[in-house]
Amino acid sequence: MTKQLRDQVSRRRFLKGGATLGISGLAGLSLSTQAQSISAKTTEIKFDEIVDIIVVGSGFAGLSAALQAAEKGASVMVIDKMPVFGGNSAINGGAMAVADSKLQHAKGVKDSVTLMVSDMFKAGRGMNDPQMLKLVCNGTSESQQWLESHGVRWKPFLQHFGGHSVPRVLQTIESSGAGIVRPLLKAAKAKNVALRNQVNLVGFVKNEQGHVIGIEAKEEFHFPRANSGHKRLIGARKGVIMATGGFSRDIPYRQIQQPKLTAELDSTNHAGATADALKQMMLIGANPVHLDQIQLGPWASPDEKGFGTASQFNTIATYPSGIVVDVRTGKRFFNELADRKERADAIMTRRDDDGKPVYPVGFTNAEGAKKAQTLAWGMKYNVIQKAETLDELAKLYGIPADALKQQVTDWNKAVRAGHDAEFGRPMQKALVIEQGPWYAVRMWPKVHYCMGGVRVNTQSQVLDLITDKPIIGLFAAGEATGGIHGASRLGACAVAEGVVTGRNAGSQCASRTSIKLKLA
Numbered sequence: 332m333t334k335q336l337r338d339q340v341s342r343r344r345f346l347k348g349g350a351t352l353g354i355s356g357l358a359g360l361s362l363s364t365q366a367q368s369i370s371a372k373t374t375e376i377k378f379d380e381i382v383d384i385i386v387v388g389s390g391f392a393g394l395s396a397a398l399q400a401a402e403k404g405a406s407v408m409v410i411d412k413m414p415v416f417g418g419n420s421a422i423n424g425g426a427m428a429v430a431d432s433k434l435q436h437a438k439g440v441k442d443s444v445t446l447m448v449s450d451m452f453k454a455g456r457g458m459n460d461p462q463m464l465k466l467v468c469n470g471t472s473e474s475q476q477w478l479e480s481h482g483v484r485w486k487p488f489l490q491h492f493g494g495h496s497v498p499r500v501l502q503t504i505e506s507s508g509a510g511i512v513r514p515l516l517k518a519a520k521a522k523n524v525a526l527r528n529q530v531n532l533v534g535f536v537k538n539e540q541g542h543v544i545g546i547e548a549k550e551e552f553h554f555p556r557a558n559s560g561h562k563r564l565i566g567a568r569k570g571v572i573m574a575t576g577g578f579s580r581d582i583p584y585r586q587i588q589q590p591k592l593t594a595e596l597d598s599t600n601h602a603g604a605t606a607d608a609l610k611q612m613m614l615i616g617a618n619p620v621h622l623d624q625i626q627l628g629p630w631a632s633p634d635e636k637g638f639g640t641a642s643q644f645n646t647i648a649t650y651p652s653g654i655v656v657d658v659r660t661g662k663r664f665f666n667e668l669a670d671r672k673e674r675a676d677a678i679m680t681r682r683d684d685d686g687k688p689v690y691p692v693g694f695t696n697a698e699g700a701k702k703a704q705t706l707a708w709g710m711k712y713n714v715i716q717k718a719e720t721l722d723e724l725a726k727l728y729g730i731p732a733d734a735l736k737q738q739v740t741d742w743n744k745a746v747r748a749g750h751d752a753e754f755g756r757p758m759q760k761a762l763v764i765e766q767g768p769w770y771a772v773r774m775w776p777k778v779h780y781c782m783g784g785v786r787v788n789t790q791s792q793v794l795d796l797i798t799d800k801p802i803i804g805l806f807a808a809g810e811a812t813g814g815i816h817g818a819s820r821l822g823a824c825a826v827a828e829g830v831v832t833g834r835n836a837g838s839q840c841a842s843r844t845s846i847k848l849k850l851a
Contacts, residue, residue, distance in 0.1 A: 368534040377851040378566035382408045384840050385567045387532050390420030391829030392809025393574030394515035399837030401522035410530035413603045422638050423508030426500050427826035429471040442497050444468045454494045454670040455817020463815045466789050470831035482514035491760050492822035494670030500823040506704045543571050543804035568845035572836045573807040577781030581605035588623040598778040599628050599638040612785050618796040620813035621783035627776035629674035640709035641772045648703040652762040653695025661734030666754040672819035675776040692728045694771035696764045718769045784813035791836035806840050808832040
């Protein structure tokens with residue numbers, strides 16, 4: 332920014348008596364570091380660099396938005412404050428819920444967009460934005476094929492995640508979101524998308540009409556060093572797409588929303604998953620919705636940090652093909668295929684008289700664990716334990732052996748009868764677990780996903796808090812938005828949401844008429 336422009340902006344702020352203050356940072360700076368969003372006439376602003384579209388964030392939503400926009404002919408820049416691309420998406424489990432997919436047809440599974448909408452609405456406790464929910468579900472099948480066209484590969488079988496009425500989950504062969512991020516990065520590079528890491532959002536640049544026409548950013552930024560980097564103005568002829576994810580690692584901010592989510596609870600998210608980009612959007616008028624709806628992952632283990640090996644093991648083995656018991660009684664205490672909120676809430680009730688966690692144990696046998704790719708790693712680090720017999724399993728975890736064996740017997744009777752009289756678990760894919768060896772893991776939820784974010788419309792435009800009309804030039808996609816999932820997100824719907832809404836934002840933004848901007 333030129334000295335003349337800075338002087339003009341400073342004078343205007345002083346005369347108006349109140350410029351928009353912004354909290355510095357894309358997703359991880361201290362709250363005390365403040366910056367100012369820039370508002371001036373378009374003709375007065377000279378940018379250091381100009382593109383059609385700036386995408387902030389490089390996960391599923393950001394890369395999908397960037398690639399879709401580039402495929403429509405727009406020049407695109409993706410910025411990410413971290414030293415590597417992908418964010419939480421790169422460490423995600425790579426599972427995508429798809430309604431009415433080709434694999435479902437091949438396997439004889441009857442599904443529909445309507446059924447997926449119904450499942451997500453039920454899990455969301457009716458709080459979902461119905462129009463955005465339909466947009467996501469309608470786009471899953473076509474987006475799955477779009478991902479495949481860019482090199483994403485899926486395992487040749489369906490999975491049945493908790494809360495879904497039917498098996499509809501596809502998973503990358505890598506069992507990781509990296510199996511989506513890497514092909515999208517490759518395709519984006521081939522489309523000449525400018526990919527810039529260690530570039531941190533400081534604030535937005537707006538014109539005299541209040542339209543977003545660019546950003547102020549810090550290049551050569553070293554997270555979490557708030558004062559690192561040097562500032563540049565980057566112009567966006569068509570708009571800015573915010574795909575900055577959630578704030579699960581921002582302990583102070585998440586405690587404002589949910590006081591019980593203290594530092595005692597680990598998170599599956601990467602270190603940069605904080606709230607500063609969300610705050611920047613709110614500071615220019617974006618309407619925040621459902622910020623207190625924060626999901627805990629019910630498949631995590633207290634015996635490792637972050638996402639770990641237990642999450643994939645429990646998702647693909649324990650929950651669909653095993654059971655979870657209270658170590659004090661040896662008994663089941665919830666529906667293992669309920670939605671995430673119901674399962675996490677149930678697990679969190681397992682406490683002693685002093686309120687300290689009594690970690691439940693989930694387990695299955697060798698047949699149930701045969702598709703679990705993280706089994707060997709989990710055993711290597713003693714997160715997953717192997718036992719030849721139920722007596723040995725009981726001894727490992729201090730479970731009453733007779734009660735445990737009786738529970739397994741009762742469970743197998745329920746499987747053969749096709750009905751779970753205790754908790755109403757769906758039994759279509761339930762497994763009779765009679766023969767060892769057994770594989771088990773201690774379980775305790777971790778902070779995983781933020782259902783809340785900024786309110787958007789079906790064109791992915793961010794809506795103003797006061798007018799409920801679009802903030803022109805500002806779009807958002809993925810976990811940065813709120814309302815789609817309501818009170819609880821179903822498993823495998825984050826990839827679906829990220830890819831579908833990212834593509835939607837990219838397409839909508841690319842269709843805008845370009846505005847003329849000046850280089851410095």
